[in-house]
Every structure is written in structure tokens, then in C-alpha cells.
Amino acid sequence: MPQRNISPHLQIIQQIETTTKLSGEQREALMTLPLRVKQISGKSDVVRIGERPHEACVILNGLACRYKIASGGRRQILSLHFSGDMPDLHGLHVKTMDHAIGAITATSVAMIPHEAMKALISEHPSLADVFTRQAMIEGSIAREWILNLGQRTGSERIAHVICEVFMRLRALKLADSVSFRLPISQAELGEATGLTSVHVNRVLQKLRGAELIASQRDLHRIIDWEGLKSAGDFDSSYLHLRRQVLAA
């Protein structure tokens, strides 16, 4: 993950604005959110399952994910999160965490007291809709993942998550037109796609062989975007990105 030099508040705003136009007043209001920055080391939890958090978290630098563990200890990654994402917004409405949020790499996060969120919303009621909309879009992404796991083959699944990450990072201007950094291991890619790391490895070799992508370490390059999209049965509409963002 490249380091971001913009302030936490701006990261939040930039992330929201990938999907939702904010008014000047809303942006200013968001800038006043009190937040406490915290460092999370790689492979450790930001929020644990069963907890009843009293703050919401914002992912700043680094890569995080939601996950659940099935019996037998197998982990399923439910979504990937980076700059400006607020993966536990639902905590305002559902008190007990039914999944964990974990850092994949070392990650800095900002914590915002629920109190402060509620206060902000009651001063600026339109922000309630903004936050709710963000959560709804996460729901939409979750549904696409269900489709990905339920109906697609291994290579389709991998191609699909690569497409999703690329589009989301590009919307945040964290990817140029052909490449992005994502410090995720093949084992973790497997946890996101319901495949073993061995199989992920073979699938990646196939995608490289087909000259759809190339990757060295955590730098991934899209060689044939149209080809990759079609290999992953990818249609970005479920991300609900704004037209401007898509055009950029």
C-alpha cells in the first residue's frame, strides 16, 4: 500500500466521494470529526468478533479486511478495506460485532467515538443518509462476493477481486491507469475467494500466462483490462462509483 499524505479527514471525504457527492457544508462538517489515530500491526485485529465497540474505525494507511472463522479454523475474508473506508459503520445500529476487522499489513486507523458520530449526525441530519448509503453499498459489494463464491470458477474469482480492487483504488487515486500496489499474499487471496493458496498460485500463473496481468511482489500491473474484466465476469456497477470517478 502506498503511503497517503493527506489528512484522515480528507481520506474519509475522498472515499465517500467515490460514490456520493457531498455538499460543501457536509464536507466541512466531516472535517470536524474528532478522531484518534492508532497503529495496528500486521495480522492483528482492529475489532474482534463479539465486541460491542463504542467507536467506529476508519482505515488510513495499510490494508485491512473483515473476516469470519468457520469451524475448523478456516478463515473467510469478507471484504478488503483501505484509505478512508469505514468498515464498522453498522456498529451504530447493531451493537455486537458478528465478524472481526483485521489488519493484513501494518495499518493506521482512526477511531471516532459513536457519540461524536451521533452528535455530528444530529447537527447535520443529511449525513445520516450519507453514512447509511455507504453501508448499503458495502451490502451491495457483499452480494457480489456471494455471487463470486457461489457461481464462479477459481480463475474467474481471482480475476474478479483483482478488478474490484483495481477499480476501487483507482477511484481513490491510489492506482494509476494500469497498476497498483496491494500487499496481499496468495494465501490471503485464497481466504477471500474460497480457494487454497496452492490453487491461487496456479490460477495466477494462468492469468499471467494469458497476459492479463503481471505482478512482482506487491505491485500488480493490468496488461489487458478488457480481457481481465471478461475473465472475471466483472461489471463495476455494483460498486456504485460516481460517473466522474469512472471517467477519470
Add this chain to the structure above:
Amino acid sequence: MPQRNISPHLQIIQQIETTTKLSGEQREALMTLPLRVKQISGKSDVVRIGERPHEACVILNGLACRYKIASGGRRQILSLHFSGDMPDLHGLHVKTMDHAIGAITATSVAMIPHEAMKALISEHPSLADVFTRQAMIEGSIAREWILNLGQRTGSERIAHVICEVFMRLRALKLADSVSFRLPISQAELGEATGLTSVHVNRVLQKLRGAELIASQRDLHRIIDWEGLKSAGDFDSSYLHLRRQVLAA
């Protein structure tokens, strides 16, 4: 699906109250929602993908589902819906449908204009939180389905959905302590679990053989609840049902 004799409004209230306590005022307010009842025949759509609905729907009698289609035409069922469920609440916040809502059996649904929902919410702002919470819980269910598809074997998946449906129907008092009606074919169960109908059939035979369940036509009987839960790695907390409902 057994016929429900209570009014549409009461179905909505009863469904919400499986997860959320409503005040008398909130219940009364919900009773005033204007709604138009519509009959949907089996295997047809309530809302199509890509549409921009101006009403929200409530499932009354019958069985409905959300679904998406992958390239190649394979369908993935994303969630199952019955009495009182409002599967397109997100339509208030995200305009374009990124999935369809379809009837599995003939189903009656109630349509509520978005206008009316917004008017109700602005008169009773606390209802905004209620509806949002409902949508958040749907997100939680979606995440459990990701885990189900990504990490569990065929029989675990099937056992898990049976457990989920049983718990949700029981919360609505549509199931007695051991059995429930659910008019879903094995092919559709496969579409919900990412398995072929052939494999669903064999898995069901195994579950019957293990004396966990018994079923004849659309009547399903739980023979060994504890055994079924453990076969499906099922823990109901992701449904966020109220303690009272769980106890009942």
C-alpha cells in the same frame, strides 16, 4: 408457505420485532403506511436488475429471493424472504437495483411508495434508524452467506441454510418447535448454496440418513436440532434475533 391471516402492516411490524423492539408510537406510525397489494406469480420478478424503483416492497404470502446472474446464465440466490421482509429497503439510498428480487412460489407483495416512506420517517425520525438497522442485519446475513459459500462443504452449507430458515420462520411464528413449510426445490436450494441440484439431492439424503431432518414435499421436520446445528456450523447470532424471540 402457510397462508398468513394477519394484515400486511402487522406482518411488517412482526418481522421488525423479531430483531428490534418498537415503541407503541412507532408501531402506530407503521400502521399508517399506504400500501398496494400485488400478486406475483411463481418464478417471476418483483423487481428487476437495473431498475430504479420508486416503491419499496414487502413480502407477504409466499417465498421470494434476491438473486444475481453470472455470465453463462448461472443464477445465485443471495437471500430468502418471506412474511414481512422488506428486501429492497436499500432502494431508498441507492437508486439502481444491482440485483433482482424474484418470487419462488406465487407470492403476494405490498408496494410502498418511497415518498410515503420518506414522509413517515420525517414525521417519526426514529423509524429511520429502525429501517437502517433492518438493512444492516441483512448485511450481516449476507456476510454469513459469504462464509457459507467460501469455507463450508456441501452438507454444511445445506444444513446451515436449513437452520437459518428454521430460526427465521420460528421467530415469525411460522414454524412450530420442530417443523416448517418451505416450498423450495432442490435446484433452488442449489442456487442458494452454490451446488448442483444433483449434489443437493445426495446431501439431503445424507442428512436424512443421519436422522437430522426429514422432509416430505414442502414440509420439513427437524429431528435432531443440536445435530443439525453442528452439521451446519450454525450459530444464530448473526441473525440478531431478540432474546425473547429466541426463548419463545
Add this chain to the structure above:
DNA sequence: CGCCTATTTGATCTGATTCAAACAATGTGG
């Protein structure tokens, strides 16, 4: 260098799919 973690390769096994056909249940119209 030696340690640790991630990627890669090979061989084998299996859960699930595919294809095909039989069988059961339900409904429809003549």
C-alpha cells in the same frame, strides 16, 4: 549467513459436476 515467510512445483485424492436416464408427483385438457 541463517531464519522465516511466501511462492512454486509435483503427485495424488476427492467432493462436486456433468451427462443421462429413470421415476414420481402434479396438473391439464379432451
Add this chain to the structure above:
DNA sequence: CCACATTGTTTGAATCAGATCAAATAGGCG
């Protein structure tokens, strides 16, 4: 009320995508 179409369940055999087990290779890094 029977012939017939229709849809869902069940069975069998062959095949395959992906898992499992095991070991080799390759990078980082203190």
C-alpha cells in the same frame, strides 16, 4: 377419468476442478 405433458426427485457412471500432502525454491531481513 385417463392420456399426456411438465416439473421435481432420484440413481448411476464418468470426469474434473480444486484440495491435500509434501517438498523444493526463492526472497527478505536481522
